[in-house]
Amino acid sequence: MKPFFRRTWAQIDLDAVRDNYKYIRRQLAEDCRLMAVVKADAYGHCVQYIAKLYDELGVAWFAVSNLEEALQLRQMGLSQRILILSYTPPEAVESLAAHNITTAVVSLEHAEALSARAAALGVHLTVHVKVDTGMARVGLRNTADIIAAARLPHLTAEGIFTHFATADTEDEAFVHTQFAAFQAHIAAAKAAGVEFSLHHCCNSAATLRYPEMHMDMVRPGIILYGCMPDGSANPHLRPALSLKTVVSQVKTVEAGETVSYGRTFTAPQPMKLATVPIGYADGYSRLFSNRAAMLVAGKRAPVVGRVCMDQTVLDVSGVETIAAGDTVTVFGEGLPVEELATAIGTISYELLCLIGKRVPRVILQSGDIIGVHDVIGGE
Numbered sequence: 001m002k003p004f005f006r007r008t009w010a011q012i013d014l015d016a017v018r019d020n021y022k023y024i025r026r027q028l029a030e031d032c033r034l035m036a037v038v039k040a041d042a043y044g045h046c047v048q049y050i051a052k053l054y055d056e057l058g059v060a061w062f063a064v065s066n067l068e069e070a071l072q073l074r075q076m077g078l079s080q081r082i083l084i085l086s087y088t089p090p091e092a093v094e095s096l097a098a099h100n101i102t103t104a105v106v107s108l109e110h111a112e113a114l115s116a117r118a119a120a121l122g123v124h125l126t127v128h129v130k131v132d133t134g135m136a137r138v139g140l141r142n143t144a145d146i147i148a149a150a151r152l153p154h155l156t157a158e159g160i161f162t163h164f165a166t167a168d169t170e171d172e173a174f175v176h177t178q179f180a181a182f183q184a185h186i187a188a189a190k191a192a193g194v195e196f197s198l199h200h201c202c203n204s205a206a207t208l209r210y211p212e213m214h215m216d217m218v219r220p221g222i223i224l225y226g227c228m229p230d231g232s233a234n235p236h237l238r239p240a241l242s243l244k245t246v247v248s249q250v251k252t253v254e255a256g257e258t259v260s261y262g263r264t265f266t267a268p269q270p271m272k273l274a275t276v277p278i279g280y281a282d283g284y285s286r287l288f289s290n291r292a293a294m295l296v297a298g299k300r301a302p303v304v305g306r307v308c309m310d311q312t313v314l315d316v317s318g319v320e321t322i323a324a325g326d327t328v329t330v331f332g333e334g335l336p337v338e339e340l341a342t343a344i345g346t347i348s349y350e351l352l353c354l355i356g357k358r359v360p361r362v363i364l365q366s367g368d369i370i371g372v373h374d375v376i377g378g379e
Contacts, residue, residue: 006325008245008278010355011332012045014053014365016238020226021057023236024207032214035061035083035200037221039069044352045225045241046361046373051078063219067092070101083128083159086138090117097123102158104130106138111149118154128159128198131185133178135165143188150194159198160186161219168205168229175206179213205229227348231338241352242332243359245278247296247324250316259313260305265290273304274316276328281309283354284330287344288312295329296322 025034036059037043042050051062051073061081064070070082081102088096088103090113096103097118105111105127118125129149132139139162140146150157162182166174182201189195200217202210205228207218222229226239252272259265259273274296280286289306294314301314316322331337337348360374 005360006246006327008243008276008282008330009360009362010044011242011244011362011364012049013238013240013242014049014363014370016226016240017045017050017053017224018057020224020237020240021054021059024220024223027208027211028214028218033060033198033217035059035063035217035219036224037063037085037219038073039063039065039085039221040353043222043225043349044355046363047072048076048373049361049363049371051076055080061217063221067095067101067103071095071099074099074101086130088114090114093117093123093125094121097121097125102126102128104128104138104161105140105149105155105157106130107140108145108149111152111155115152115154124154124156126156126158128161129157129196131160131162131182133162133181133185134174135163135178137163139163143185143192146185147189147192147194150189150196157194157196159200159217160189160196161198161200164201164203164206167203167209175210175213179210203229208234222349225352227337227352229347231342231348233336233338239332239337241337243278243284243330243337243355244332245276245294245328245330247274247322247326247328248277248311249275249324250322251275258305260289260308262306265305271304271315272317272319272322274301274314274319274322274328276312276314277310278312278330279308279310282356282359283351284312285344285351285354288340292340292343293335295332295335296326298334300335301328 036054038047038051041047063083063085084103087106130139132141164175199215202218204220204223207220226237228234253267255267255269257267278284286307288303293300293302296316296319299319301316304315305313331340337351341348341351357375360372363371
């Protein structure tokens with residue numbers, strides 16, 4: 001196993017991911033499939049290890065955002081069914097067919113272009129029809145188009161799906177409105193002789209909150225990694241990723257001295273400061289300037305001054321013993337990522353996905369390091 005340089009790193013606990021998966025699986029009927037969403041490098045958790053874990057756990061479907069992510073899974077030797085959740089250009093049909101990858105069709109025009117390309121290549125393509133029931137992002141919006149898309153030659157419309165806009169909010173009425181619209185489209189298509197073998201609509205929030213809507217398959221994403229979509233806590237889920245850095249220098253400043261670019265922080269009294277080698281190039285947003293904290297020796301140390309590209313300064317006046325090389329928790333146990341997200345008006349998804357490529361992922365299992373994925377340094 002490759003050693004890693006202790007500057008800034010992300011720790012991913014495979015045991016937490018495994019436990020989360022098993023908890024979610026227990027919420028489903030035996031015949032309800034689970035499609036594991038592994039887009040965006042498994043939400044920043046290193047898909048090379050996460051997807052292989054799901055393979056061991058018996059996951060039959062993966063969901064990704066684009067063809068490149070789907071091909072990455074195939075290059076890993078995984079044979080599970082893969083659904084690309086959004087638009088795939090017709091130019092990719094040959095690759096889709098060659099690698100047994102299913103794509104969404106997001107409009108009748110998209111479906112027609114895919115079918116025409118498949119016909120020209122002499123191949124057949126399996127698709128899932130995406131229905132827009134209120135998200136207003138992508139998807140077919142009327143039953144006639146759904147039926148027409150499903151009947152196109154060289155396409156096999158295996159599935160039909162939609163996506164909820166408010167399943168993670170208190171707007172339950174809109175969830176039910178969307179679900180009713182989805183069911184109406186399915187029923188109207190069936191009356192016209194068009195039936196689908198798979199029906200799915202539940203994202204992470206709906207998987208937990210609306211079991212009556214599970215249908216044939218659910219698509220959990222963020223909850224697999226231990227975070228709740230609405231930022232709340234769930235005692236049955238364990239966050240799998242923690243972000244760490246180290247102290248690079250400790251110094252004392254006098255009252256009236258200013259800190260970092262723009263001099264946005266002035267010391268009100270003598271203070272002990274620690275510099276840590278993490279900044280916005282690592283995914284630690286500049287928005288955290290003067291409004292977040294990190295854990296140093298178990299105590300919260302506020303960020304003072306502006307977050308730089310590669311460094312951030314902390315007020316460690318309340319930490320008695322501290323030295324260069326000490327480990328600092330950016331987020332993780334004792335400092336949930338959701339708290340940081342709330343501090344800058346975003347969500348945990350974004351902070352997890354923003355962790356930079358130069359930050360190595362250190363993979364833990366049973367408390368031991370079993371692998372290190374380092375884009376810059378290599379595996």
